[in-house]
Amino acid sequence: MGSRPQTKGTKYGEISDDLRERIVSGEYPPGAQIPGEDDLMSEWGVARETARKALQVLRNEGLTEVHRGVGIFVRSFSRIRRDAVRRLSSEQWGGGRSIWDADVAERALDVEGVAVDEVKAPEDVARVLDLGPDAMVCRRSRRYVVDGTPVMTAVSYLPADIAAGTAIAEPDPGPGGIYARLADLGFAPAEFREEVVSRMPRPAEVESLRLDVGTPVITIARTAYAADGRAVEFNDMTLNAAAYVLDYRFSA
Amino acid sequence: MGSRPQTKGTKYGEISDDLRERIVSGEYPPGAQIPGEDDLMSEWGVARETARKALQVLRNEGLTEVHRGVGIFVRSFSRIRRDAVRRLSSEQWGGGRSIWDADVAERALDVEGVAVDEVKAPEDVARVLDLGPDAMVCRRSRRYVVDGTPVMTAVSYLPADIAAGTAIAEPDPGPGGIYARLADLGFAPAEFREEVVSRMPRPAEVESLRLDVGTPVITIARTAYAADGRAVEFNDMTLNAAAYVLDYRFSA
Numbered sequence: 001m002g003s004r005p006q007t008k009g010t011k012y013g014e015i016s017d018d019l020r021e022r023i024v025s026g027e028y029p030p031g032a033q034i035p036g037e038d039d040l041m042s043e044w045g046v047a048r049e050t051a052r053k054a055l056q057v058l059r060n061e062g063l064t065e066v067h068r069g070v071g072i073f074v075r076s077f078s079r080i081r082r083d084a085v086r087r088l089s090s091e092q093w094g095g096g097r098s099i100w101d102a103d104v105a106e107r108a109l110d111v112e113g114v115a116v117d118e119v120k121a122p123e124d125v126a127r128v129l130d131l132g133p134d135a136m137v138c139r140r141s142r143r144y145v146v147d148g149t150p151v152m153t154a155v156s157y158l159p160a161d162i163a164a165g166t167a168i169a170e171p172d173p174g175p176g177g178i179y180a181r182l183a184d185l186g187f188a189p190a191e192f193r194e195e196v197v198s199r200m201p202r203p204a205e206v207e208s209l210r211l212d213v214g215t216p217v218i219t220i221a222r223t224a225y226a227a228d229g230r231a232v233e234f235n236d237m238t239l240n241a242a243a244y245v246l247d248y249r250f251s252a
Numbered sequence: 253m254g255s256r257p258q259t260k261g262t263k264y265g266e267i268s269d270d271l272r273e274r275i276v277s278g279e280y281p282p283g284a285q286i287p288g289e290d291d292l293m294s295e296w297g298v299a300r301e302t303a304r305k306a307l308q309v310l311r312n313e314g315l316t317e318v319h320r321g322v323g324i325f326v327r328s329f330s331r332i333r334r335d336a337v338r339r340l341s342s343e344q345w346g347g348g349r350s351i352w353d354a355d356v357a358e359r360a361l362d363v364e365g366v367a368v369d370e371v372k373a374p375e376d377v378a379r380v381l382d383l384g385p386d387a388m389v390c391r392r393s394r395r396y397v398v399d400g401t402p403v404m405t406a407v408s409y410l411p412a413d414i415a416a417g418t419a420i421a422e423p424d425p426g427p428g429g430i431y432a433r434l435a436d437l438g439f440a441p442a443e444f445r446e447e448v449v450s451r452m453p454r455p456a457e458v459e460s461l462r463l464d465v466g467t468p469v470i471t472i473a474r475t476a477y478a479a480d481g482r483a484v485e486f487n488d489m490t491l492n493a494a495a496y497v498l499d500y501r502f503s504a
Contacts, residue, residue, distance in 0.1 A: 010455070013455065013456075057454060057455065060451065060452035060453070060454070061451050061452070061454065062451045062452075079449075084500065084502065085502045088502070088504060089504060090504045179504075188504070189504045190503065190504050191501065191502070191503055191504065192501070192502055192503075192504060193499065193500070193501045194499075194500045194501075195497055195498070195499050196448065196470075196497070196498035196499075196500070197331075197493070197496070197497055197498075198450035198468050198470050198493040199312065199313050199314045199468065199493065199494070200312035200313070200314075200466050200467075200468065201312070202309060202312070202313065203262070203265065203309065204265075214452050215452075216450050216451065216452065216468035216493070218448075218450050224504075241449070241450040241451065241468070242451070244449070245447055245448070245449055246447070246448035246449075247445065247446075247447050247448075248336065248445070248446045248448070248500045248502070249443065249444065249445045249446075250336065250337050250340070250443070250444055250500075250502060251442065251443055251444075252340060252341060252342045252431075252440070252441045252442050252443065252444065252476075
């Protein structure tokens with residue numbers, strides 16, 4: 001609910017509230033240029049520092065983006081609504097669809113840098129997948145780009161005793177992706193757990209997700225469990241926080 | 253999985269990887285002081301700027317906190333594991349327990365600044381609760397403090413035609429909280445939806461949650477639906493991102 005002002009009592013808060021209201025109301029639609037520091041200084045009769053702080057508030061909220069040497073614009077990338085339960089439902093992947101169909105529908109999705117290899121399970125992965133100390137895992141890495149914006153990197157780990165030599169170890173695992181292939185092998189995911197954390201990015205993440213200054217990441221550590229309770233996949237995801245609304249629905 | 257290095261190839265990345273490993277391994281346990289800029293400069297033979305950047309990486313990850321004039325310490329506040337499905341289960345509030353019991357167990361929880369009033373529904377709230385343009389809502393505001401650290405502010409809105417004049421409009425709504433009271437009134441929550449976004453905080457949020465520099469917030473907009481599909485509560489929450497792991501479990 002980004003439209004309610006919360007910076008009352010300061011001049012820069014008053015200015016950012018005004019600009020926010022004009023963005024939310026559509027007076028400045030997505031992609032529109034908004035007033036810069038000089039404009040705000042003359043319009044409101046304030047010092048540069050005050051104008052700068054007002055603009056920083058909107059940028060921190062992810063409402064605007066700076067095009068260097070050009071100006072400040074209302075962010076035009078509309079957030080991906082990631083409906084966790086629907087996208088991971090067995091109807092989705094069991095029906096041969098990509099779980100990403102549920103997220104991006106008509107938008108342009110590129111999956112870049114798909115790399116698959118077999119490695120000794122990192123300690124934390126071995127713990128989650130309940131593997132012995134020298135167990136091997138099939139590792140799948142990739143980056144997702146929507147409408148030209150990198151939105152997520154993901155690294156999946158699956159026990160090699162399940163995945164090695166199967167379509168899961170191919171760059172393109174086929175219709176319905178790796179969950180459909182796990183089902184083919186008798187390890188259909190029955191339950192999922194997603195552990196969600198938000199923090200500021202590491203330098204390598206700023207680069208791989210081309211993050212704007214002041215944009216956090218969301219990490220999602222997902223474990224997929226087969227019906228017998230065995231953990232069959234661990235997926236370590238890093239999301240551009242400005243690109244997402246995570247949507248979880250559940251019963252009381 | 254914060255233990256895997258991702259800043260290879262730079263000197264400050266090498267230093268931050270080393271420090272991270274020593275924190276994760278427990279060589280520097282929670283609350284321990286870690287080397288400062290001067291220590292790193294002499295230990296690694298690097299410039300102040302390099303030492304500063306290495307320390308900033310760990311701070312951005314939420315691993316450390318700065319005590320001004322004293323030094324840098326491993327963050328000692330252990331994240332709250334917020335098990336969304338369990339805490340909101342009807343067994344929890346229907347059994348007369350606070351949903352917060354599921355989050356904090358033995359830890360010290362203070363609920364501060366509880367304020368209840370009746371206001372005209374803000375436009376966005378009216379839309380979610382499917383109310384007419386002049387409808388009134390019961391508004392409940394409060395701040396949650398765990399082990400002395402502010403972890404969340406929350407503002408709940410309930411239709412006044414349900415809540416006005418009931419225990420829901422009292423500062424202490426009684427055992428099981430407002431969900432138990434909604435059940436008493438025939439509006440027991442049956443389904444929940446949580447919409448999760450992360451962004452940098454507004455100035456007022458830095459203050460109310462006493463956020464360290466470089467700490468994002470997570471906002472959760474929760475809607476509770478009765479069995480007939482009516483939206484009976486909207487809760488606008490702002491979380492200290494450094495204080496939380498959100499945990500969602502669901503079926504395929």
